[in-house]
Amino acid sequence: MFFFFDIRKLDTISYGAFFMVKRKNIHTAASFLVFACSFLTNNLFGEVQATKTPHYNQQGISQISESSTKISDSELDVKTWRVSPSQPSYSISAEYLYWKTNVGDTDFVVANVNPSFAIEGAKEQIGNVKKAKFDWQSGFRLGAQVVLPFDLIGIGATYTCFSPDGTNKYHLNGGHLISTNVEHTGLSDINIAKSEINLSMQLADLFLSKRFIPSSHTFLTFYSGPAFAYLNQVWDFSFTPLSFETGTFNPLSQSWRFIGGGIRTGLDFEWFFGAGFSVLTQGSVGLIYGIYKNQFRNNLVQVEQGQNQPHANAKYKDNRLVDHIQLAFGPKWGMFFSNNLGLNLQLLYELNMWFNLHEYHRSQENTGGNGRQSYYSNAPISMQGITVKAEFNF
Incomplete structure (x- = not known):
């Protein structure tokens, strides 16, 4: 001054x-x-x-008059640019997701290299354990929000859709392929092991937000509200043995589904540098209670003989609490082109973690009670990658 x-x-x-x-x-x-x-x-x-007499446009963005003294970006106070709007401000957003998914406890075969120190005819796990893998996949997220003139209170909603999949296939190549799940007569020597996995995730969130300006160049936005989730995974893997004639294979399927609702609470931290640029950090935690279904099927199929022998068909249903953690970090840029039109762009690295969802049925014939003892392993699900967001204000 x-x-x-x-x-x-x-x-x-x-x-x-x-x-x-x-x-x-x-x-x-x-x-x-x-x-x-x-x-x-x-x-x-x-x-x-x-x-220095600023005036404000319809979005509450301060503009310095032409007759005023010019101020450098380093001297700009964030409050000058983020003032409570004089009327409701609306925005819609679209996000492009390019993520890689990883699910634990999806191993299904060992590529046994049969090293020289192993005893002759050894069939144990000596080699590389192979698991089901997802490819990089695209998804999207849509959002809408209105910011009320009263104390920067916001009301909004988002919808996220992401459906990754992946296929893996392994052939016998000078060693052995050993199943990590089933041990049935005639499957001790496996020629081909194949895995196909598909995961579908749909999320809907409603939230009430409040923006705070704790210092001259920072924003804090606290939000909370109801959250709804639907996730479904189908994992099909099969083994083709050497000892059986052509047309014989062992298909297995491990699938689960979850649908529920709960609450999500999060905090966004934005550090403003000037000229429309800032760094954004986001974090939220969701607790969702709902219905969970799990099913495991294992058949031995001989096409030429017309036989389809079921070895396992175990399924159960329960109610459970699922945890979801969401983190994101990256640069943001925003600009208003006129009194009521603005654009915000974000390029974020985003990480999602799901807990208490994926369960792998590992009960086998050699477990206690001749395979009747329930044995399930539980593992987290992670989704991580790039999120590109465009938000339009009007």
């Missing part, structure tokens, strides 16, 4: 007050000092206010 005030005015006022006091006119001197203080205040702060 700069003060433009002529010091000669102060000399004149001081001399006048001294002259009156010297002549013992105390009452007149006091009145003169009151007038002088009022004169100083009007001149001092009036000139300061004329130096």
Whole structure:
């Protein structure tokens, strides 16, 4: 802030007050000092206010008038650019997701290299354990929000859709392929092992948000609201043995489905640098309670003989609480082109973690009770990658 005030005015006022006091006119001197203080205040702060007088557009974004003194970006106060709007502000957004998915406990075969130190005919896990893998996949997220003029309160909703899949196939190549799940007669020597896995995720969130401005270049946005989730995974893997004739294979299927609702709470932290650029950090936690179904099927199929022998068909249903953690970090840029049209762009790295969803049925014939003992392994699900967002304000 700069003060433009002529010091000669102060000399004149001081001399006048001294002259009156010297002549013992105390009452007149006091009145003169009151007038002088009022004169100083009007001149001092009036000139300061004329130096920098921002006005605001319909979105509450401050604009410095052409007659005002130009300020560098480093001197900009974030409050100057993020002021409570004088009327409701609306926005819609679209996000492109390019993520890689990983699910634990999806191993299904060992590529046994049969090393020289192993005993002859060894069929144990000596080699590389292979698991089901997902490819990089695309998804999308849509959102809408209205920011009320009262204390930057926002109401919004988002919808996320992401459906990754992946296929893996392994052939016998000078060693052995060993199943990590089933051990049935005739499957000790496997020629081909194949895995196909598909996961579908759909999320819908409603939220109420409140924005805070704790310092000159930072924003904090707290939000919370109901969350709904639907996730479904189908994992099909099969083994083709050497010892059986053509057309014989062992298909297995491990699938689960979850649908439920709960609450999600999160916090966004934005560090503003100037010229529309900032760094954004996001984090949220969701607790979702719902219905969970799991099914495992294992058949031995001989096409030429017309046989389809079921070895396992285990399924169960329960209610459970599922945890979802969402983290994101990256740069953001925003600009208003007119009084009511604006654009925000984000390029974020996003990480999602799901817990208490994926369960792998590992009960086998050689477990206790001739395979009747339930044995399930539980593993987290991770989705991570790039999220590109475009938000339009109007």
